[in-house]
Amino acid sequence: MYEHYFQCPYCWEEISMLLDPxxxxxxxxxxxxxxCNPIEINSQxxxxxxxxxxxANNLEQ
Structure with a gap:
């Protein structure tokens, strides 16, 4: 697993997610x-x- 840190597109807090390479x-x-807002994750x-x-995209745009 690969841990990736990024900013939430809603609250701008730094969070991390585990991605499967x-x-x-x-x-x-x-x-x-x-x-707790929904984030669309698109990784490659x-x-x-x-x-x-x-x-990491805001779904409410």
């Missing part, structure tokens, strides 16, 4: 552990299991 592309929704790993891109 064995799945190259991931798109899912997870609630912020601070403010390369063939070396390194994080290539990460986005």
């Amino acid at each position: 064995s799945i190259q592309r991931q798109l899912y929704v997870e609630d912020c552990e601070i403010c 790993f390369n063939n070396n299991n390194e994080l290539q891109s990460f986005q």
Whole structure:
């Protein structure tokens, strides 16, 4: 598992999520552990299991 730190797009607090590098592309929704708002997580790993891109999006836009 890969721990990634980022800012919540709602409350701007720094939070972390565990990402699975064995799945190259991931798109899912997870609630912020601070403010409980839904965050759309979009991540991509390369063939070396390194994080290539990460986005945390506000779903209420």
